[in-house]
Amino acid sequence: MKVKVAILGCSGRMGRNLIQAAIEHESIELVGGSVRSTSSFVDFDLGELAGIGAIGAKTSVELTELLEADVFIDFTSIETTLENIEWCKKHNKALVIGTTGFSDEQVKTIEAAGQHIPVILAPNTSVGVNLLFKLLEITSKAIGDHTDIEIFEAHHRFKKDAPSGTAVKMGQVIADTLGRDLNKCAVYGREGITGERDKETIGFATVRAGDIVGEHTAFFADIGERLEITHKASSRMTFALGAMRAAFWLSEADNGYYDMQDVLGLK
Ligand code: NAD
Numbered sequence: 001m002k003v004k005v006a007i008l009g010c011s012g013r014m015g016r017n018l019i020q021a022a023i024e025h026e027s028i029e030l031v032g033g034s035v036r037s038t039s040s041f042v043d044f045d046l047g048e049l050a051g052i053g054a055i056g057a058k059t060s061v062e063l064t065e066l067l068e069a070d071v072f073i074d075f076t077s078i079e080t081t082l083e084n085i086e087w088c089k090k091h092n093k094a095l096v097i098g099t100t101g102f103s104d105e106q107v108k109t110i111e112a113a114g115q116h117i118p119v120i121l122a123p124n125t126s127v128g129v130n131l132l133f134k135l136l137e138i139t140s141k142a143i144g145d146h147t148d149i150e151i152f153e154a155h156h157r158f159k160k161d162a163p164s165g166t167a168v169k170m171g172q173v174i175a176d177t178l179g180r181d182l183n184k185c186a187v188y189g190r191e192g193i194t195g196e197r198d199k200e201t202i203g204f205a206t207v208r209a210g211d212i213v214g215e216h217t218a219f220f221a222d223i224g225e226r227l228e229i230t231h232k233a234s235s236r237m238t239f240a241l242g243a244m245r246a247a248f249w250l251s252e253a254d255n256g257y258y259d260m261q262d263v264l265g266l267k
Contacts, residue, residue, distance in 0.1 A: 003251040006069035007033040008084055009076035011041045011049055018073055019050035021240035027248055032066045035059045063087050071247045074099055085113050094118040094250045098125055098243055100165030114257030118250050122260045123165030125242030130260040132231045133173050136218055140177035147220040148197055149174055154207035154215040163204045166216055171202050
């Protein structure tokens, strides 16, 4: 039996890649997707939206038209995702959240939704990035306390939040491993007379330019050597394929709050 999936925000940059990935996945049946009421793609064929020919499933404005789906994949905006969580709770639907930029308070709301439905919060659905998180844990344990740790990320000019959800998560993994509080040790950009570097800090630097799909590097720098761990995404399909893997995994999960480490068995 195939898992029935709907894509929320299906006309977006990620949405169109998600449609393609869902169609290509042998165990997933794409039953629909949502667009805004103001969209020029209302009641539009999903396959045509992704540029791969009609498949018979259409876009909807009302989520109640998508009740056939078992798992919802949401790559929209913070406000919309928070509304979608309430809807999924009400209708007992599993939810994969790819949207990024949530505040700590909003993450708590998502975590609490796990008491009612299976929910995955995945600021980065790429398999490589989630392996990167694991490598950061290993590296932090081995040399984190002796090195200066900096995180660099670059994305396309249209990205709305900074630093990226992935960069924040990288910082969180490192801080958790080293027993530091990221809210206290994070430094977001530097300017002017900043003084010498405080060893406990984790620095973040951001670039926004052109069509960069997503690049992340963690520096562990000492005097005499430095280790750089880098991930570069060259196509959004990598995120879309990871999201399908998450949706399939979630279809068999109990109610709970999960992340990609659960999906990939990296815990
Ligand atoms: P986008 O702006 O191209 O797409 C978002 C889509 O959601 C738009 O088409 C918009 O119309 C739609 N949308 C918003 N509110 C809606 C509503 N109420 N009803 C229906 N549709 C609605 O943005 P994008 O580049 O596709 O990114 C979307 C989100 O995914 C961002 O938060 C981004 O940071 C995140 N993202 C996550 C990953 C990951 O791996 N998790 C990868 C890339 C992007």
